[in-house]
Amino acid sequence: MKAAALEGQLRASEARNEAILRASLDAIILMDHQGRFVEFNPAAEAILGFSRAEVLGKPLADFIIPERFRKRHRRGLVRYLATRQGPVVNRRIEMCALRANGEEFPVELAIIPVAGSDPLLFCGFLRDITERKQAEARQAVLMNELAHRSRNILAVVQAIAARTFSDSRSAAESQPIFARRIEALLRSQTSLAPEREGGNIADIVRLELEAFSERVEAEGPALALSARAAQTFALLVHELATNATKHGALSVASGCVKIAWSLHGSGEGARLHFSWREFDGPPVKRPERTGFGNIVLEKMVRDDFGAEPAIEYAPDGLRYALDAPLKAVTES
Missing domain, CATH: 3.30.565.10 (Histidine kinase-like ATPase, C-terminal domain)
Known part of the structure; x- marks a missing residue:
């Protein structure tokens, strides 16, 4: 009886986890200790352009990390497994990711080791920040333009004065x-x-x-x-x-x-x-x-x-x- 109840609770928990994965607007990616995809939710499919079936069991670095960063990723994984320390774990970072069409784009990423997993699993939460970065760049341009205008305004006033009073x-x-x-x-x-x-x-x-x-x-x-x-x-x-x-x-x-x-x-x-x-x-x-x-x-x-x-x-x-x-x- 107890076994049946526990099994029911386990199924309910798995169903909840599956619902969370499917409902999340952020990409949720699960990676094992060998750097392979274990889970890839629908938001990850939409953001990155790969299908879940296409990536499961494959090396994560070969799909979504730009080539110039792949060696660093693999070295970081080996170092973390040996020391349980790493500069990108348990914090939010910004980096470039790779879509299926080869396009690089900016993302916000948080990597969390899954407690109790053995061998160790990593859960990554990834968000496309392309629009935010474009807005920030445009705001910087506008602030530069404001400063540029301030420097120019005196010259314009002087030019108007010179023409007005020289007539x-x-x-x-x-x-x-x-x-x-x-x-x-x-x-x-x-x-x-x-x-x-x-x-x-x-x-x-x-x-x-x-x-x-x-x-x-x-x-x-x-x-x-x-x-x-x-x-x-x-x-x-x-x-x-x-x-x-x-x-x-x-x-x-x-x-x-x-x-x-x-x-x-x-x-x-x-x-x-x-x-x-x-x-x-x-x-x-x-x-x-x-x-x-x-x-x-x-x-x-x-x-x-x-x-x-x-x-x-x-x-x-x-x-x-x-x-x-x-x-x-x-x-x-």
Whole structure:
């Protein structure tokens, strides 16, 4: 009777454990003392791309550990079995894992020796942190851009003052004009962080260049950008405007900027074309070093818009253009 009761309790316990394995959103992987898969739950299948039947009994290192780390993994396992000590056991770590398609991706991993197991078993809890890492990287870029803007703002104010007070107007006439331009510049800073629902491309351009409105032509259809695209686009326009103010067409009285955007195609093939052209400015040349501005103008545009920007350092001013899938800038 007691034996039957114990057997029933054992079956119930096994059923609970199986339910936990199947319900977990994190990958749960059981490895034996020889480094072979013993268990591989459905979340592990979904995250890593291998089937349970495909991996059970096989060496874990050959499947989910990038090749350059496999020797270290095997040495660490041997050392732990000998000393019961290791730098990655009983703690959370971040590392790269390998999917079935060969893609490496960042994971958070906790490895726990299973108490009472003989030979020893290890239980690994693995979580895909790709989205978190992308968000952290983007936040770092935005913080760098904020610092970059802070350094640039004084140069922009000085340029506005120099142009305003060097005209033929008197000081009394120039002062209210200067004040209006500074107010416009301050309003433009709000474009760094558009509202959660995104922003209109025309509003971003207007806010950023309102202080130079008499020498800037902007033309294009109304287009609502997603929140992320609006933020990237605001950074892009700010970088172009700052460079034009400090070194380009807006740094001299004769210079001007023409901005245009248009939509082409329809459905899945619809695209946004954006161009920035400077005229009658001083000679420009490609920067000798790659700074934060290049990250915004090139890398962020590639990453966020799926577009390859075209940059031309023409004799009388910069030319910048991008052609992006419409859904990349309008869909969240």
